[in-house]
Amino acid sequence: MAFFDFLRRIGPGKDRSRQRGVRGQRVQDRRADQGTVQIGTPPVGYPRAAAAPPPAPPVAMPAAPPVGPAATVVTPRAEPIAPRPAPAAANTSGKTEYVDVRAMLPNQVVGVLVAIEGELEGEVYRVYDGENRLGRSSDCAIELPSRKISREHSKLIHQDGVFVIAPLSDRNPTILNDERTDGAELSDGDTIKLGRTKLKFRSI
Numbered sequence: 480m481a482f483f484d485f486l487r488r489i490g491p492g493k494d495r496s497r498q499r500g501v502r503g504q505r506v507q508d509r510r511a512d513q514g515t516v517q518i519g520t521p522p523v524g525y526p527r528a529a530a531a532p533p534p535a536p537p538v539a540m541p542a543a544p545p546v547g548p549a550a551t552v553v554t555p556r557a558e559p560i561a562p563r564p565a566p567a568a569a570n571t572s573g574k575t576e577y578v579d580v581r582a583m584l585p586n587q588v589v590g591v592l593v594a595i596e597g598e599l600e601g602e603v604y605r606v607y608d609g610e611n612r613l614g615r616s617s618d619c620a621i622e623l624p625s626r627k628i629s630r631e632h633s634k635l636i637h638q639d640g641v642f643v644i645a646p647l648s649d650r651n652p653t654i655l656n657d658e659r660t661d662g663a664e665l666s667d668g669d670t671i672k673l674g675r676t677k678l679k680f681r682s683i
Contacts, residue, residue: 589637590682597676598625606680611635612647613673627651627674635665642682644671 590606604621612619616630623632629648636643642665646653654672655663665671667682 588683590642590680592621592635592671592678592680595670595677595679596672597674599623599676604678606635606637606642608637611637614647623673623676625674625676628676632673633671642666642680 587608588605589608592604592606594600594602594604604623607620611621611634612631613621613623613628613633613635614631615624615626615628616622619631621635629651631647632651633644633646633648633653636645643662644653644655644660644665645662646660651674652659654660655665656669657672665680667680669680671678671680
C-alpha cells in the first residue's frame with residue numbers, strides 16, 4: 480500500500496516530464512562535431528594488417544647438357560701365343576756329352592784391330608770369325624770413317640785358325656808391315672795401314 484501512495488503523490492505528469500528531461504539531457508550531452516563511428520572501420524593510427532608479399536619470380540633452371548653417344552668400349556684382342564720349341568732329346572746313354580760353344584756363336588770374336596796412328600788413333604775394332612770387310616761404308620763389318628780410306632778398302636778373313644788380309648780397292652793400296660800386299664797371311668802383332676790410318680792386329 481505504501482508503494483501506491485508514493486505514486487499518487489508524484490503524479491503521472493511529473494513522472495513523464497522528468498523522464499523526458501533525462502532523455503533530452505543525455506542527447507544534448509553529445510557534441511555536435513563528433514562524427515558517427517561505424518562498426519568495422521578501424522580508427523586512424525590503428526595498425527593495418529600487412530599486405531601479402533608479391534610472389535617471387537620464377538627461377539630459371541639450367542638446361543640439361545646434351546646426351547652424347549655412349550662411349551664404345553674396345554676390348555683388346557688377345558695376341559696369339561707362340562708355340563714353345565720342342566725340348567731337346569734326353570741323353571739316355573749315360574755318357575758325358577761336350578757341347579762346342581764356338582759352334583753356337585757364328586759371330587765369335589777372334590781378334591782385334593787397334594788404331595795406333597792417324598785420325599782414328601785409340602779406336603779398337605773387333606775381328607769376327609769369317610770374313611770382315613774394312614772400309615768407310617757403314618755396310619762394312621769394321622767401319623773406318625776416314626776420307627783417305629775407300630768405301631770397301633780390304634778384307635780380313637779368319638778360317639780354321641788362319642788369318643788372311645787381302646785388298647778390295649785398286650786405287651788405295653793395303654800396306655802390311657810397311658809393304659804393299661795383294662794378299663798375305665796375317666800374324667799376331669802385324670800392322671796394317673789403310674790410307675793414313677795404321678792398325679795393329681791382335682789375335683785372341
